[in-house]
Amino acid sequence: MKHRFSFLLAAFFVFFTGCAGLKGEDAPASAQIFAMDTAAELTAYGPEGQAGVDAARAEINRLEALLSRTRPDSAISALNGAGAGNPVTLDGETFALLALAQDVSEATGGAFDVTVAPVMDAWGWTGGERRVPPPEELAALLPLVGAQDLELNPEASSARLARAGMKADLGGIAKGYAAGRAGEAVRAAGVTCAMLDLGGNITVIGNNPEGIPWRVAVKDPAHPGDYLCVLSLTDCTVSTSGGYERFFEADGVTYHHILDPKTGYPAASGLRSVSVVSENAALADALSTACFVLGAEDALALWRSGGGLDPFELVLCREDGVVTVTEGLEEGLRFLGGDHGYTCETARR
Numbered sequence: 001m002k003h004r005f006s007f008l009l010a011a012f013f014v015f016f017t018g019c020a021g022l023k024g025e026d027a028p029a030s031a032q033i034f035a036m037d038t039a040a041e042l043t044a045y046g047p048e049g050q051a052g053v054d055a056a057r058a059e060i061n062r063l064e065a066l067l068s069r070t071r072p073d074s075a076i077s078a079l080n081g082a083g084a085g086n087p088v089t090l091d092g093e094t095f096a097l098l099a100l101a102q103d104v105s106e107a108t109g110g111a112f113d114v115t116v117a118p119v120m121d122a123w124g125w126t127g128g129e130r131r132v133p134p135p136e137e138l139a140a141l142l143p144l145v146g147a148q149d150l151e152l153n154p155e156a157s158s159a160r161l162a163r164a165g166m167k168a169d170l171g172g173i174a175k176g177y178a179a180g181r182a183g184e185a186v187r188a189a190g191v192t193c194a195m196l197d198l199g200g201n202i203t204v205i206g207n208n209p210e211g212i213p214w215r216v217a218v219k220d221p222a223h224p225g226d227y228l229c230v231l232s233l234t235d236c237t238v239s240t241s242g243g244y245e246r247f248f249e250a251d252g253v254t255y256h257h258i259l260d261p262k263t264g265y266p267a268a269s270g271l272r273s274v275s276v277v278s279e280n281a282a283l284a285d286a287l288s289t290a291c292f293v294l295g296a297e298d299a300l301a302l303w304r305s306g307g308g309l310d311p312f313e314l315v316l317c318r319e320d321g322v323v324t325v326t327e328g329l330e331e332g333l334r335f336l337g338g339d340h341g342y343t344c345e346t347a348r349r
Contacts, residue, residue: 028209029053035060036068036175038199044186045193045209052191056182060198063178066094067170069117070127076168080117084164087153095157097282098150101173104286105147107307111298112290113261115161117169118144122264125257126169130248132255138264141165145261176239176285179203183237183281200245201285203237213332218315221272223340228273228323229315232332237281241288242273242317260293269295270319277329278312287312296324304349314347 029049031042040060044052069076075094082088090098101114118141120126122133133141149162161168170177179201186194186205194205195214204214213232220226221244231238243256243266260267274292278284287309291299296316303314303326313328323337323344335344 031057033057033060035064036178036198037171038175040199041195041197042182043195044189044191044205046191048190049194052186052189052194055185055189056194056196059182059185060178063093063174063181066091067097067174067177069167069169069171076170079159079161080167082160084166085160085162087151087156087158087160089156089158092157095152095154095159097170097173097177098159098168099152099154100282101170101286102147102150102152103309104173104283104290107309108287108290108294108302109298110147110261111293112172112286113145113147114168114170114172115147115150115166116145116259116261117167118165119259119261119264120169120257121167123255123257123259125246125259126171130250130255132250132253133264142262142264145264172289173282173286175199175201176237177282179237179285180281200241200288201237201239201281203281204233205235207234215334217336218275218317219273220337220340220342221317226336226340228317228335228337228342229325229344230334230336231275231277231315231329233277236277236279237284238275238277239281239284239288240273240275241292242271243267243292244273258289258292267293269293271295271299271316272319273315273317274299275315276312277314278310280310280312283310283312291316300324300326300347303347317342 028043028045031053033040042053042056068074079088104112124130144165151160175198179198183203192206196203208214213234216231216233217227218229220228221242246257256266258267274288276284276287313326316324321342323342324347326347
């Protein structure tokens with residue numbers, strides 16, 4: 001646990017360059033917590049800063065209890081335990097998040113799918129021992145994956161899983177949703193300047209303490225401790241996914257945790273990492289996973305079309321060393337990857 005927090009704090013310092021001298025009444029309120037299987041750093045400025053941090057922490061803890069499938073009393077556990085075809089009445093938040101997850105699945109051609117849980121379990125990514133499942137085991141599990149078979153009834157606010165053995169897991173979208181809701185809680189407490197870092201989902205509120213947009217660094221997936229670029233952001237969330245985050249080796253092969261729902265194997269899309277920026281924090285979280293699975297060309301095609309989703313921008317780091325930044329992030333962008341041989345290009349509509 002100590003290692004996780006020390007890494008987070010090291011990254012956090014970069015985002016606050018120029019603010020280290022704040023003290024007294026200007027010093028931020030902050031908290032480090034562990035929730036939703038990740039280390040989080042909550043920081044808020046101003047006289048209501050502590051109230052904002054406390055509100056954010058309470059909201060994140062509440063949502064973990066509601067949305068985690070590893071909590072036996074959660075709404076998702078109730079859905080997974082109901083049995084094939086049996087509807088479960090859900091609270092409005094859980095239902096709306098499942099509906100958004102289905103929208104993202106449809107927009108991405110299934111690259112994001114909350115019913116991939118049985119396959120994640122087979123790899124040991126949800127608490128079991130890491131292992132490479134035999135091909136025949138994956139072949140038996142893949143028919144259980146399909147967001148279209150998570151049936152939602154808006155009139156009854158209910159959901160059901162169509163086939164025995166199906167499971168839903170909101171792990172690919174819940175942290176972003178929690179970040180967004182925590183941001184709302186911070187604002188409701190009267191805070192106008194804050195940063196919430198939930199393990200790869202960074203939400204910034206207002207401008208930074210100097211009154212200018214926040215400077216948020218995107219990690220270099222191939223060189224820990226270095227950065228690809230720095231983004232200039234206000235009132236939005238940036239979510240990053242990459243194969244460097246969680247992985248294991250077996251027989252000399254490295255396997256990461258971002259699975260392609262169509263194959264059951266780690267996505268091999270030619271990307272090292274994807275960062276998504278959006279005012280919709282839950283969408284940013286889900287799309288960072290989906291675009292990593294899609295690959296650069298399809299991710300940019302989705303960005304250009306919009307996919308019927310809320311607006312978003314992208315930073316794509318390819319295995320060939322090309323970093324593609326969409327035009328909405330161009331203002332204030334600082335590219336840092338040249339020292340490691342990266343080149344940067346801007347994608348336009």
